[in-house]
Amino acid sequence: MRLYPTGPAGTRAAALAAALLLLAGAGPAVADDGRPDRDFTIEDPRVTESSGLAASRAHPGVYWTHNDSDDGPYVFAVDSRTGRTLATITMRGVGEPRDVEAISIGPDGDIYVGDIGDNLDGTWSHVWIYRFPEPKQLRDATVDAVQYDVKYADGPRNAEALMVHPKTGRVYIASKNEDGGGLYEGPAKLTAGAVNTFRRVDEVPWVTDGAFSPDGKRLVLRSYFSAREYAFENGRLGEDRSVAAPFQRQAESVTYTADGSALMFGSEGARSDVVRVEVAGGGSGGDQDRGKPSGSGGAGGEAGDQGDAGGEDGGKGGAGLGAAIVVGAGVLWFALRRKRG
Numbered sequence: 220m221r222l223y224p225t226g227p228a229g230t231r232a233a234a235l236a237a238a239l240l241l242l243a244g245a246g247p248a249v250a251d252d253g254r255p256d257r258d259f260t261i262e263d264p265r266v267t268e269s270s271g272l273a274a275s276r277a278h279p280g281v282y283w284t285h286n287d288s289d290d291g292p293y294v295f296a297v298d299s300r301t302g303r304t305l306a307t308i309t310m311r312g313v314g315e316p317r318d319v320e321a322i323s324i325g326p327d328g329d330i331y332v333g334d335i336g337d338n339l340d341g342t343w344s345h346v347w348i349y350r351f352p353e354p355k356q357l358r359d360a361t362v363d364a365v366q367y368d369v370k371y372a373d374g375p376r377n378a379e380a381l382m383v384h385p386k387t388g389r390v391y392i393a394s395k396n397e398d399g400g401g402l403y404e405g406p407a408k409l410t411a412g413a414v415n416t417f418r419r420v421d422e423v424p425w426v427t428d429g430a431f432s433p434d435g436k437r438l439v440l441r442s443y444f445s446a447r448e449y450a451f452e453n454g455r456l457g458e459d460r461s462v463a464a465p466f467q468r469q470a471e472s473v474t475y476t477a478d479g480s481a482l483m484f485g486s487e488g489a490r491s492d493v494v495r496v497e498v499a500g501g502g503s504g505g506d507q508d509r510g511k512p513s514g515s516g517g518a519g520g521e522a523g524d525q526g527d528a529g530g531e532d533g534g535k536g537g538a539g540l541g542a543a544i545v546v547g548a549g550v551l552w553f554a555l556r557r558k559r560g
Contacts, residue, residue, distance in 0.1 A: 255280025255299050256476045256483070258494050263304040266295055270379070271322035271428060272472035272485045272493065273330070277353050279477065281305065283330060287487065288318045292349070292364070294332060296357050299483075299493070306357040310364040313349050321381035321428060321472075325388050328353050332364075333381030335392060341375040348381065348390065348409065367409045372418045376401070379471075380429035382438065389454070392417055393426040393440060400426055404454060421456045428472045433479040441473045441484065448498070465494040 261269055261284065268287035275281040275296065285294045292310035297303070310332070318336030325331060332349040351364040369392075378400070380393035389407060394400035403417035424447070429440040431451065438451040439462060446464035450457030464470065465484055472485035476495075485493045 253300060256481065256495060257299060258492065259297075259299045259302045260490050260492050261297055261485075262302040262490065263295060263297070264489065265307075266297075266304070266491075267489045268487045269485050269491050270320050270336075270471045270487060271333070271381075272474045272483060273322045273324050273430075274474050274477045274483065275353065276324055276328055276477060277355060278305075278357055281357065282474070282483065282493070283322055283324070283353075284472070284485065285319050285322055285332065287320065288316075288336065288338070290316070290319070292316055294322065294330065296354075306354065307359045308351075308354065309361040310349055310351060311361050312363050313366045314347070316349075317343075317347075320379040323381055323383040323390075323430065324353060324385075325383040326385050327388060331381065331383050331390065333378075333392070335369070335378045335381055337375065337377040341377050343375055345370050345414070346378070348415075350409070365411050367411055367415050368413070369405070369415050369417060371403060372416050373401075376403075378403075380426045380440065382429045382431050384435050385431050385433055386435040390417075391429075391438075393423050393429050395426055397425060399424055402456065420454065423456075427470060430474045430482075432475050433477065439473055439475070439482060441470060443470045446473065446482075446484070460499075462498070463496060465496065467492065467494070 266284060266286060268290070269284045270287040271285055273283045275283060278296070280299045282297050282299055283294055284297055292313055294308045295304050296306040296308070298305050316334050318338060319332060319334045320336040321333035323331045329350050330353050334347040334349065337343050337346065346369045348367040348369055349364045350367070351362045354360060354362070376394040377396070378392050378394045382391045384391065390405040390409060392403045392405070394403065400423050401419040402421040402423050404420045405417045406415055409415050423440055425442045426440045427442055429438060431438050436451060437448055438456065439446055439448045441464055446462040447459045448462050449459040462482065467484065467486035469487040470484065471487050474483050475481070476483060480498065482496045482498055483493050484496060485491060
């Protein structure tokens with residue numbers, strides 16, 4: 220996928236992102252403590268562009284992911300206890316994947332893979348969704364997958380977020396645009412061998428991934444620097460709130476843990492980190508931990524909270540880092556504006 224949008228606005232965004240990453244750095248993931256669903260690092264050298272993330276329903280502590288473009292019909296089962304790949308699944312019966320951006324699991328236990336990216340900014344006439352049952356045993360295998368043709372009622376779109384509702388099984392796609400995208404609702408049931416038309420039902424901000432909570436009552440949408448959790452009822456977005464997404468090199472993916480107690484945020488890149496963030500009302504771990512990355516903050520800390528880094532010195536260091544990021548981004552922003560003027 221294209222890292223940031225093109226054009227003047229895209230140039231500013233890319234420059235700001237570079238400044239933020241240089242200032243924020245990248246901290247190590249929390250060391251393995253034997254527990255599932257904690258911060259972990261994807262160790263598989265084949266997974267260099269992890270662009271989607273889905274918590275397994277059949278195998279506790281396992282997360283499904285895939286590479287972006289130019290990789291082939293593969294998905295990987297990664298153990299959050301060790302970061303190691305437990306199974307590589309090859310999809311058979313689908314065409315050549317073009318720009319795979321998302322993965323989700325439906326109420327029937329099937330895995331849905333979204334080949335929905337469009338690096339030409341919405342010029343492909345159709346995109347695809349692939350579907351196959353989640354394997355009962357984790358081992359390398361080739362599986363038969365169903366391919367669905369997808370079009371949008373209002374014309375081609377670039378998208379990176381595909382979400383299957385865990386109760387109704389209806390598929391949703393969030394398009395990606397620097398001026399904001401749309402939430403698209405698929406038909407009640409996808410049909411192979413026919414066009415599945417997705418219709419715009421709501422407006423969303425810039426989105427790189429999304430996921431439903433296990434009960435289907437919440438939908439989280441993330442971007443490069445932030446995330447929001449929405450109430451979801453009758454197929455529409457409701458009241459929303461900010462979620463403390465971590466800083467990551469290229470913020471690409473998000474999923475709820477299987478029990479809904481936390482969100483797992485992923486990133487592209489070799490040995491990329493996946494960071495756990497507790498959610499309000501979502502399980503154990505006191506209120507002081509909710510809405511914050513677990514452990515040391517994984518890939519460079521979190522957006523919007525730098526004051527809890529462990530002790531007085533840690534708090535001062537976090538605040539200083541936050542200030543440096545804000546000041547650096549501001550200076551670069553105004554410099555770019557002057558250059559354009």
